[in-house]
Amino acid sequence: MIKVEGVAKRYEGQARAALVQADIDIGKGEFVFLVGPSGSGKSTLLRLLTKQEEPDRGRIFVAGKDIGQMSSWKVPMLRRNIGNIFQDFKLLQTKTVAENVAFALEVIGRKRSVIASQVPQICSLVGLEDKMDKYPDQLSGGEQQRVSIARAFVNRPLIMLADEPTGNLDPQTSIGIMRLLDRINKTGTTVVMATHDRGIVDTMRKRVIELSHGNIVRDQHRGVYE
Amino acid sequence: MALRIDYLTKETTRNFLRNPALTIGNVLTVAISLTLLGIALTVFWGTANLKAEAESEVSFVVWLKTEDNGVVLTDPELEQITQDLRAKMEANPFIKDLNYVDRDKTLSEVQRYFKDAPEIIALISPDVVPTSFVVTPSKPDISIVNQVKDSLSGAPGIDRISVATDVIKEETRIASYISWISGGFAVVAAFAATLLMYNSIRTAVFARRKEIEVMRLVGATKWFVRIPFMFEGLLQGVLGAVASGVSIFLVNFFINEMFTSIPKFSTFILNFGQETLIVIAMLLIGSLLGASAAGVAVSKYLDA
Ligand SMILES: Nc1ncnc2c1ncn2[C@@H]1O[C@H](COP(=O)(O)OP(=O)(O)O)[C@@H](O)[C@H]1O
Ligand SMILES: [Mg+2]
Numbered sequence: 270m271i272k273v274e275g276v277a278k279r280y281e282g283q284a285r286a287a288l289v290q291a292d293i294d295i296g297k298g299e300f301v302f303l304v305g306p307s308g309s310g311k312s313t314l315l316r317l318l319t320k321q322e323e324p325d326r327g328r329i330f331v332a333g334k335d336i337g338q339m340s341s342w343k344v345p346m347l348r349r350n351i352g353n354i355f356q357d358f359k360l361l362q363t364k365t366v367a368e369n370v371a372f373a374l375e376v377i378g379r380k381r382s383v384i385a386s387q388v389p390q391i392c393s394l395v396g397l398e399d400k401m402d403k404y405p406d407q408l409s410g411g412e413q414q415r416v417s418i419a420r421a422f423v424n425r426p427l428i429m430l431a432d433e434p435t436g437n438l439d440p441q442t443s444i445g446i447m448r449l450l451d452r453i454n455k456t457g458t459t460v461v462m463a464t465h466d467r468g469i470v471d472t473m474r475k476r477v478i479e480l481s482h483g484n485i486v487r488d489q490h491r492g493v494y495e
Numbered sequence: 496m497a498l499r500i501d502y503l504t505k506e507t508t509r510n511f512l513r514n515p516a517l518t519i520g521n522v523l524t525v526a527i528s529l530t531l532l533g534i535a536l537t538v539f540w541g542t543a544n545l546k547a548e549a550e551s552e553v554s555f556v557v558w559l560k561t562e563d564n565g566v567v568l569t570d571p572e573l574e575q576i577t578q579d580l581r582a583k584m585e586a587n588p589f590i591k592d593l594n595y596v597d598r599d600k601t602l603s604e605v606q607r608y609f610k611d612a613p614e615i616i617a618l619i620s621p622d623v624v625p626t627s628f629v630v631t632p633s634k635p636d637i638s639i640v641n642q643v644k645d646s647l648s649g650a651p652g653i654d655r656i657s658v659a660t661d662v663i664k665e666e667t668r669i670a671s672y673i674s675w676i677s678g679g680f681a682v683v684a685a686f687a688a689t690l691l692m693y694n695s696i697r698t699a700v701f702a703r704r705k706e707i708e709v710m711r712l713v714g715a716t717k718w719f720v721r722i723p724f725m726f727e728g729l730l731q732g733v734l735g736a737v738a739s740g741v742s743i744f745l746v747n748f749f750i751n752e753m754f755t756s757i758p759k760f761s762t763f764i765l766n767f768g769q770e771t772l773i774v775i776a777m778l779l780i781g782s783l784l785g786a787s788a789a790g791v792a793v794s795k796y797l798d799a
Contacts, residue, residue: 319712342716345711345714345715345716345717346714347714348711348712348713348714349713349714353712353713359705359708359709359712361705361706361709363513372709372710372713373709373713375499375502376710376713376714376715376719376720377713377714377715377719378499378502378719380499381499381501420713421713424713424714
């Protein structure tokens, strides 16, 4: 599903490379933790997968396609197959829960009838059926992250990329979010999650890829944080 | 896949109402800068009207001989020459108007002209005062004037032809000067309008950069992101242009009030067709500027 071959990336004006050498192969339906200290290149790797950044060298395949060869007008199609969630949720404060979720369907031109049926369905999947008319600032952090998961998943993407989704949440709330991601993974969606959270990694026992200074230093099945 | 009309109207209405201060600010900015542009165009066109009027006053004087080889012409002889010339000139299609000035009129004009110098008047003997035709050509055009002048130059009985080209040149030169200045001002005003609109729309886009980021992230195409902003810019441009159109009509109304009573300036007044053309131009410029300024402003956030 995701194949990264000899990828390197250095940001302009930066002395050190964010990624020195990355080779990763992730199959369909896998659940992978990306661990490593802050600045080790986790977010950079995730952004390369959605073409928010371009690698300096190497090749990246998503769903069998070399995204380096992809023309720019096809990038939206790539992104429709990849759900993204973040530490800071990236919700639109002026829209309600339902509107935030619907937005993801509207901007890819889905029919109103499709939106009307999909939005309540996905909101109840993430456990927010009673809060659909609330605004993000009326919700707890965990609830906001559920909204962002709903928005990322409403398109039924092949891949879900999560960049420290529990970084702002307390341990109890984080468990709820991890259960949700696990359920999403069970539907066949490939999940890649960058995290700092030792407790989560150690309890879930999924594949762990560790980054250090832009290099992959460990790739372990049913791994732990360290 | 395609941009849906219901989505477009919903988003546009929402964005218009979400930040009314910004929306009103943008519309006012457009209105003010387009009004400046419209006023400049009004002055430009008004002076062009004045210039055309000045040129239409192009006429010249055909002086008739008072003697032939030192022999003073008799009245019947003069009468004959005058009639022949009049017939000749009336047949000329390039001559619009003929005005015969007889001795008495010429003399009284000379007396008026030299009223502070009686010694000069004393020198003039009434029977050598020449008669003349004031000729207005069909078109206020120097080349037509010269053509008419050339066609007459060989005719008997003509002493000389004096064309007030220098006076014409001076008047049209001043009118051109004013219209160039106001034209230049119009260009500057258009430039300022573009910058002001771009700047205020950029502020609006900046306020919504997060929304744009989310749209791109969930797979919206660039045009899908761009079009609602451009539509909003277009709408603001149109609203601003409508407001400026009203001001331009008002400005013209006041010019009308002020200038109708001043004979020299009454031709400055734009006719309704000219005013309407300026307002239509404002609408086109406003909508075009609004849409393209928004398009450019959004593109800045579409790189990723
Ligand atoms: N947009 C950027 N511009 C410049 N440097 C960046 C940018 N994003 C990340 N970096 C740098 O790249 C390196 C890796 O960062 P990042 O991928 O964010 O690591 P992590 O997510 O593991 O904390 C860091 O040194 C960081 O400072
Ligand atoms: Mg990071």
